[in-house]
Amino acid sequence: MDAQQFREFGKAAIDIVADYVDNIRQRDVLPSVEPGYLVDVLPENAPEQPEEWKDVLKDFNDLILPGITHWNSPRFHAFFPSGSSYASIIGNILADGLGVIGFSWMASPACTELEVVTLNWLGKLLGLPEEFLNCSSGPGGGIIQSSASEATLVGLLVAKDKTIRRITEVNPSLDEDVIRSKLVAYTSDQCNSSVEKAGLLGSMKMRLLKSDADGRLRKETLKKAFDEDIAEGLIPCYAVANLGTTGTCAFDPLYELGPLCNEYNVWLHVDAAYAGTAFICPEYRHLMKGIEHVDSFDFNPHKWMNVNFDCSAMWVKNGHDLLQAFDVQRVYLADTKTDTKIPDYRHWQIPLGRRFRAMKLWTVLRIYGAEGLRSHVRNHIDLAQYFAKLARTDDRFVVEPEPSMGLVCFRLKGDDIATKTLLENLTKKKKIYMVAASYRGRYIIRFAVCSRITKKEDIEFSWNKIKQEADIVLSNEIQ
Ligand code: PLP
Numbered sequence: 001m002d003a004q005q006f007r008e009f010g011k012a013a014i015d016i017v018a019d020y021v022d023n024i025r026q027r028d029v030l031p032s033v034e035p036g037y038l039v040d041v042l043p044e045n046a047p048e049q050p051e052e053w054k055d056v057l058k059d060f061n062d063l064i065l066p067g068i069t070h071w072n073s074p075r076f077h078a079f080f081p082s083g084s085s086y087a088s089i090i091g092n093i094l095a096d097g098l099g100v101i102g103f104s105w106m107a108s109p110a111c112t113e114l115e116v117v118t119l120n121w122l123g124k125l126l127g128l129p130e131e132f133l134n135c136s137s138g139p140g141g142g143i144i145q146s147s148a149s150e151a152t153l154v155g156l157l158v159a160k161d162k163t164i165r166r167i168t169e170v171n172p173s174l175d176e177d178v179i180r181s182k183l184v185a186y187t188s189d190q191c192n193s194s195v196e197k198a199g200l201l202g203s204m205k206m207r208l209l210k211s212d213a214d215g216r217l218r219k220e221t222l223k224k225a226f227d228e229d230i231a232e233g234l235i236p237c238y239a240v241a242n243l244g245t246t247g248t249c250a251f252d253p254l255y256e257l258g259p260l261c262n263e264y265n266v267w268l269h270v271d272a273a274y275a276g277t278a279f280i281c282p283e284y285r286h287l288m289k290g291i292e293h294v295d296s297f298d299f300n301p302h303k304w305m306n307v308n309f310d311c312s313a314m315w316v317k318n319g320h321d322l323l324q325a326f327d328v329q330r331v332y333l334a335d336t337k338t339d340t341k342i343p344d345y346r347h348w349q350i351p352l353g354r355r356f357r358a359m360k361l362w363t364v365l366r367i368y369g370a371e372g373l374r375s376h377v378r379n380h381i382d383l384a385q386y387f388a389k390l391a392r393t394d395d396r397f398v399v400e401p402e403p404s405m406g407l408v409c410f411r412l413k414g415d416d417i418a419t420k421t422l423l424e425n426l427t428k429k430k431k432i433y434m435v436a437a438s439y440r441g442r443y444i445i446r447f448a449v450c451s452r453i454t455k456k457e458d459i460e461f462s463w464n465k466i467k468q469e470a471d472i473v474l475s476n477e478i479q
Contacts, residue, residue, distance in 0.1 A: 009053040029075040030430035033067045074451040074458035078435040080274040081450040085306035087367035091360030101353045103346035105337045112345060115144055115358035123315055125370055126279040129292045132315040141319045143348045144357045146310040148273035149194035151298035152240060156202040159238035159267030161325035183237040184229050188217035190245040215250030219260050226264050236266045244275025247437035249404035251287045258293020270297040275405050277304035281374050306452055307364050311357050323347045380406035380449045383459050387447055390463045396470060401439055406449040416443035422473050432462045
């Protein structure tokens, strides 16, 4: 493929994407395909000879699109948003056009420095304490990880290393492996699956502590767990607080957990994967009260901030901790820069290689501006409130807990079976897509406002589908 063909291929692909977004409402949100549908029609081997780009795009339209779940459809209400925007797509094209790997400053200075700058911008927009920012005088700073899952694991590995160093400094004769086997991590039973997985991957016992009736991990619960473990000869090491749980978007009180973790020398990480974006709006920052006590904080611009996957923004108060945990030297990786404030990001993450992800964050921040992003967040929250209002006008439904951010949870009155049937039937019909959670022991349906192009009429469309299906489910129950 030469440059001219690339121009034509690229322009045609951009037209396809723009048409896809313009017409996304015409598609069912869930695909009508069976497992194996694509495997059965694609050739068994890669082509020997080069093919025409037009044939590739034809197959994209004919074979790939029918098997897509339309995460950016305004009828997609499952999980949380999958960020996407034209600004971000262009950022990705530019980054891919350069094709650099930015594991050290010298490997591409702009790749590292744009990340430093955009994470300073973003940290200030969220109202993070200055000590988390690279532009402060201290050792704090931000990095883009690929996912919230990875950030939680990085936090755990750093906490493990730091705790072992702290203990062996006081007791040099202690065996590191023995200390390692005693370390314990803590979070709530409302944590995302990725938090539990971090314990598995990092070989640390992860205790999922009981949350209160509102889905929040409270200080007394965490303190009791620390004390129990210490009495057993174990060592509390790492805690993950959730700001915006996946089930109901509940917020753990950092102002309670933070001072406690500080007192027990436990690294406190915050998983704000979805809801963190809301902190760009000052009116929601009270939900992160106590943030000054935490060691690391992570949220996903690739969820609610219109940045395409993958872009998970993580800040730590002390970058030296990461360096001490992850620094592995080789002659070919020798650092040539003199400014120690500029990080070599390979020490801050699990892989060696890293994409130029700051580019799409930069294009999004510039093309939307802070005000554009704030109105996107506020619009989603208003739309969620609108959905809750519609649901509350129908006395067959219960909306609970209170809607939080762009998430509304609801169920039918009566036992859980009707609500389960409602969700199953709606999923089979493929017009709207939601998933379930549980709240105070009850089965609930989560309705998340996800697409950046969602309008009031889309909310009405989805609500009407839910209402019509409820008519069917409840009339079948009576018969
Ligand atoms: N944490 C929370 C609260 C989430 O809701 C999710 C995903 O929805 C994750 C973590 C995992 O995010 P990622 O896919 O970036 O690892």
